[in-house]
Amino acid sequence: MSMLEIKNFSKSYAAGKKAADDVSITVEAGDIFGFIGHNGAGKSTTIRSVVGVLQFDEGEILIDGHSVKDEPLECKKVTAYIPDNPDLYEALTGIQYLNFIADVFGISAEEREERIKTYAGRFEIEAALGDLISSYSHGMKQKVALIGALIHEPKLLVLDEPFVGLDPKAAFTLKEIMHELCARGTAVFFSTHVLDVAQKLCNKIGIIKGGKMIASGTMDELIGDKSLEDVFLEVVDHDEK
Numbered sequence: 755m756s757m758l759e760i761k762n763f764s765k766s767y768a769a770g771k772k773a774a775d776d777v778s779i780t781v782e783a784g785d786i787f788g789f790i791g792h793n794g795a796g797k798s799t800t801i802r803s804v805v806g807v808l809q810f811d812e813g814e815i816l817i818d819g820h821s822v823k824d825e826p827l828e829c830k831k832v833t834a835y836i837p838d839n840p841d842l843y844e845a846l847t848g849i850q851y852l853n854f855i856a857d858v859f860g861i862s863a864e865e866r867e868e869r870i871k872t873y874a875g876r877f878e879i880e881a882a883l884g885d886l887i888s889s890y891s892h893g894m895k896q897k898v899a900l901i902g903a904l905i906h907e908p909k910l911l912v913l914d915e916p917f918v919g920l921d922p923k924a925a926f927t928l929k930e931i932m933h934e935l936c937a938r939g940t941a942v943f944f945s946t947h948v949l950d951v952a953q954k955l956c957n958k959i960g961i962i963k964g965g966k967m968i969a970s971g972t973m974d975e976l977i978g979d980k981s982l983e984d985v986f987l988e989v990v991d992h993d994e995k
Contacts, residue, residue, distance in 0.1 A: 755783045756816070757910050757941035758804065763813035765799050773799040775965040777813070781941045781958070783909070788952035789945040790986060791962040797945040798838070799895055801914050804943070805835040818909055819968060831859070834903035838915040844888035846900050848879070851887060852905060859906035866905060873901040876927050892919045900928065904935075906970070913944035917951060929955055953982035963990055976991055 756783040765774040774796040781787045783808070791797050802808040804815055804902070806826050815822040815831040843851055856866035874880045877897040887895060896919050903911065917925045932942050932955065946952050952959060953973065959982070960970040969989045970978060977985045 756780050757783045757785075757818055758787075758943055760800070761814045761816070762812060763800065763803065763815060765796075765803055765810045766806065772965045773804070774810075774962075776966050777962070779879075779931055779943075779960055779963070779967070779970065781802070781943050782911075783932075783939045783941050784936045785875045785958050786936055786942045787944070788956035789943065789962065790949065790952060790982075791945075792990075795962045796948060796965040797962060798914055799965075801835075801912055801945060802837075805833060805912055807835075811925040826936070832909040833954075833994060834906070834908035834911050834951065835915055836899050836903050836911075836913045837894075838918065840899035842887050842888065842895055842899060845888055848883035848890070851898060851904055852883070855902040856905050869907075870901060871903050873904055876899065876922060877924055893921055893924065896920055897924060898952040906929070907940075909940055909942055911942045913942070915946060916944055917948055925951075930959075949981075949983045949986060953977070961986060961989055 758779070760777055760779040763774055763777045764772055766772050775974060777796070777800055778787065779787070789797055789800070797799070803810045804817070804822065806822055806829065820828040822829050843854070846854065852870050853866065871880075874883060877900065879894060879897050887898065890898065916928060920928065929951075936942060956973055958972050959963050959976060961968050973982075
């Protein structure tokens with residue numbers, strides 16, 4: 755079942771330059787889809803349009819069968835988004851922020867308590883949840899943002915460069931959680947520069963360059979017995995010739 759469908763999506767900025775040009779991607783329930791490309795290739799533009807932060811010019815984006823343009827609330831109910839630099843409410847404590855997010859999604863007191871306890875334990879930040887977010891390091895803020903994203907058990911988890919700023923143990927925990935979510939039918943769509951992580955973690959990848967998709971498919975189809983780094987450099991260089 756398709757959890758995310760991006761169909762012929764285009765987004766232009768000033769002067770008519772297309773940041774995304776006729777992009778089509780399908781992410782099924784249970785997929786971990788790695789979205790890779792150089793800086794400025796169109797990854798963040800596409801991701802921000804998927805989650806409703808950016809309006810777009812052409813094409814269609816569907817989440818769990820609902821249109822991002824026409825049914826934004828239905829889409830947001832089943833989606834969680836972590837930007838590359840999470841912007842949290844710094845005047846709140848960690849636990850106040852997580853309870854606020856749980857309130858937004860209508861999570862019961864019992865469910866939120868269990869999920870916060872579980873994820874805070876796994877990310878090793880239980881002791882800091884009573885502290886103000888303004889006192890947190892970047893990595894701590896990222897962990898709280900991740901717990902907030904997971905608290906409503908989303909059907910689609912969208913992450914922009916999720917491993918930047920996480921310590922090795924937290925990055926390992928996040929990869930474990932991604933696999934667990936996908937085993938339960940969640941779809942994960944994330945951008946990354948870390949190609950060896952993408953190769954080990956993803957079952958599907960898409961490569962974007964200059965706003966255009968230049969390769970997309972299952973990991974086995976695209977890399978065979980090569981490394982993802984080799985294939986990425988090959989297709990990007992070939993596209994330039």
